Amino acid sequence: MGNAALRDIAVIEDIPFEEIEGVVAVDAHNWLYRYLTTTVKWTDSGKYTTADGTEVANLLGIVQGLPKFFEHDITPVMVFDGGPSDLKDDEIESRREQRRSYEDQLETAREEGDAVAIAQLESRTQRLTPTIQETSRELLELLDVPVVEAPAEGEAQAAHMVKRGDADYVGSEDYDALLFGSPLTLRQLTSKGDPELMDLEATLDHHGLTLEQLIDAAILIGTDFNEGVSGIGPKTAISAITEHGDLWSVLEARGDHIEYGDRVRQLFRDPDVTDEYEFDAAIDPDLEAARTYVTDEWGVDAGEVERGFERIEESVTQTGLDRWT
DNA sequence: CTGCTAAA
DNA sequence: TTTAGCAGG
Numbered sequence: 001m002g003n004a005a006l007r008d009i010a011v012i013e014d015i016p017f018e019e020i021e022g023v024v025a026v027d028a029h030n031w032l033y034r035y036l037t038t039t040v041k042w043t044d045s046g047k048y049t050t051a052d053g054t055e056v057a058n059l060l061g062i063v064q065g066l067p068k069f070f071e072h073d074i075t076p077v078m079v080f081d082g083g084p085s086d087l088k089d090d091e092i093e094s095r096r097e098q099r100r101s102y103e104d105q106l107e108t109a110r111e112e113g114d115a116v117a118i119a120q121l122e123s124r125t126q127r128l129t130p131t132i133q134e135t136s137r138e139l140l141e142l143l144d145v146p147v148v149e150a151p152a153e154g155e156a157q158a159a160h161m162v163k164r165g166d167a168d169y170v171g172s173e174d175y176d177a178l179l180f181g182s183p184l185t186l187r188q189l190t191s192k193g194d195p196e197l198m199d200l201e202a203t204l205d206h207h208g209l210t211l212e213q214l215i216d217a218a219i220l221i222g223t224d225f226n227e228g229v230s231g232i233g234p235k236t237a238i239s240a241i242t243e244h245g246d247l248w249s250v251l252e253a254r255g256d257h258i259e260y261g262d263r264v265r266q267l268f269r270d271p272d273v274t275d276e277y278e279f280d281a282a283i284d285p286d287l288e289a290a291r292t293y294v295t296d297e298w299g300v301d302a303g304e305v306e307r308g309f310e311r312i313e314e315s316v317t318q319t320g321l322d323r324w325t
Numbered sequence: 326c327t328g329c330t331a332a333a
Numbered sequence: 334t335t336t337a338g339c340a341g342g
Contacts, residue, residue, distance in 0.1 A: 004327075041342095173326090230335090231334090231335070231336090232335085233336085235335090236335085
């Protein structure tokens with residue numbers, strides 16, 4: 001059911017870091033989670049746990065992950081998911097309200113058995129605690145890394161920003177960036193080697209499909225939001241859509257049914273996104289404040305972040321990302 | 326999550 | 334060609 005099948009459909013190529021330039025709209029949830037899991041796996045938990053037991057491995061991950069961008073002259077823009085996380089850190093009261101309203105939404109969706117709504121809500125919030133959401137935003141702000149708040153899926157908002165020309169690539173591990181219409185998507189920005197570039201236009205050309213048809217094919221195979229039809233994989237989906245034209249015709253011809261198919265289709269075709277954002281691609285981090293925040297305020301082991309901060313310092317002053325140079 | 330194998 | 338199950342990171 002997973003959407004790894006999309007990998008077989010997508011046109012993907014390795015691209016050297018040197019060839020990437022400009023702004024990458026990063027699916028922040030995705031990116032943070034990636035670093036969270038590796039940090040937790042390889043680092044002694046005492047290095048990122050406060051006295052009261054709060055774990056802030058995300059701070060370590062951010063400090064270690066950002067140099068990748070800066071050293072290659074790439075400006076990351078972190079796009080956060082909407083829902084419970086789209087809260088500014090002023091009013092605790094409104095934060096509580098928002099969190100509660102989210103819980104309510106999820107609760108209601110569960111009661112109604114609305115699988116799409118459940119999947120949608122869960123995909124946005126999965127695994128990132130409120131503390132992680134908040135401290136990540138605060139550290140990014142100190143480092144002058146732009147943050148954009150998505151109304152719903154960060155992935156969709158990031159794709160929207162690339163479509164509008166405000167960013168050059170979406171940065172995400174998820175293949176559904178393609179379904180949200182991301183023209184160019186970078187994967188494996190967090191790994192050692194070169195990233196992968198997923199090209200929407202090349203993908204559509206290769207299969208002779210429209211984006212709408214690609215979405216329909218993906219729904220047949222199964223996405224994060226729906227089950228898909230058993231027995232249909234990437235090959236069958238593409239040929240069926242090519243033969244019959246669209247999702248409904250395929251389902252009719254096969255006598256199959258997909259629950260909430262229209263909702264999922266709508267979710268990808270016309271996602272909830274906003275034009276209400278702005279950011280400055282020139283980055284001028286306050287490294288002293290960031291160091292203090294991470295080590296003094298949250299008690300992260302200084303040795304663990306030292307190298308990361310050094311790399312940020314060196315790359316920002318040397319590459320001209322700094323607006324003052 | 327990615328990769329590989331066996332079985333339908 | 335698809336799926337399920339298991340390996341390994």
